[in-house]
Amino acid sequence: MERKNQYALITGATSGIGYELAKLFAKNGYDLVIVARNHDELKEKADEFKSFGGNVITMAKNLFLQDDAFSLYSELKLNGISPEILVNDAGQGVYGKFQETDIHREVDIINLNIVSVIILTKLFLKDRLPTGFGKILNLASLASKAPGPWHSVCHGTKAFVLSWSEAIREELIDSGITVTALLPGPTDTDFFNKADMNESKILEDPDNLASPEEVALDGYNALMNGDDKVISGFKNKLSVAMTNISTDSMAAHRMGEMQKPVNKT
Numbered sequence: 001m002e003r004k005n006q007y008a009l010i011t012g013a014t015s016g017i018g019y020e021l022a023k024l025f026a027k028n029g030y031d032l033v034i035v036a037r038n039h040d041e042l043k044e045k046a047d048e049f050k051s052f053g054g055n056v057i058t059m060a061k062n063l064f065l066q067d068d069a070f071s072l073y074s075e076l077k078l079n080g081i082s083p084e085i086l087v088n089d090a091g092q093g094v095y096g097k098f099q100e101t102d103i104h105r106e107v108d109i110i111n112l113n114i115v116s117v118i119i120l121t122k123l124f125l126k127d128r129l130p131t132g133f134g135k136i137l138n139l140a141s142l143a144s145k146a147p148g149p150w151h152s153v154c155h156g157t158k159a160f161v162l163s164w165s166e167a168i169r170e171e172l173i174d175s176g177i178t179v180t181a182l183l184p185g186p187t188d189t190d191f192f193n194k195a196d197m198n199e200s201k202i203l204e205d206p207d208n209l210a211s212p213e214e215v216a217l218d219g220y221n222a223l224m225n226g227d228d229k230v231i232s233g234f235k236n237k238l239s240v241a242m243t244n245i246s247t248d249s250m251a252a253h254r255m256g257e258m259q260k261p262v263n264k265t
């Protein structure tokens with residue numbers, strides 16, 4: 001396979017959609033910078049990705065912390081690495097009624113889902129603008145399109161990511177740098193477990209969950225095409241179409257019914 005001699009920087013690269021995206025980049029001849037918190041998981045995945053023939057750099061960083069987002073990029077610069085592609089995949093949610101959930105965990109989630117994403121993107125842009133080439137893939141979500149009772153903070157962060165991605169895409173229109181938002185629906189990853197969301201009605205039917213491989217491929221293709229955004233999956237496209245013709249309160253009610261615990265009526 002022809003090597004591209006281009007680095008893709010991918011956060012949340014050891015599991016779920018981020019892992020599948022990293023595998024796609026490796027298979028397509030890219031070198032990788034993979035970011036996650038766990039050293040052992042990073043090493044295991046790096047060994048797997050290296051089997052496709054490229055370089056893999058591991059960065060153990062906790063992106064709940066602003067300092068780790070800044071130090072990630074400064075360490076790359078010290079090593080002379082300027083990734084051509086940035087994939088902001090790392091993200092979490094917390095499940096439950098807002099008045100009952102842990103505020104410290106929610107602040108962590110805002111730092112991970114929003115603050116680390118805008119820091120990494122800002123540093124990437126400063127690095128790439130002089131070259132006139134770069135591609136950014138931001139993980140928004142179907143959650144960005146409707147208010148999310150029982151999952152309110154996550155939905156709010158993803159609405160930010162989508163709005164902000166579309167705004168900076170317009171600012172960058174003549175720069176040679178594209179910004180693409182990926183909007184998956186519920187996907188078969190560890191996200192629900194980490195969010196303590198296993199009681200949600202949304203998980204009652206396994207057919208509701210997309211495969212992370214399919215979502216990653218949709219995102220990869222949209223990124224390479226320079227698309228503004230992609231809603232992954234036909235059912236999710238229908239869901240967004242319904243949301244678009246609903247009032248916000250109707251959309252919130254519908255989402256709340258989908259996400260409430262199974263034992264709640």
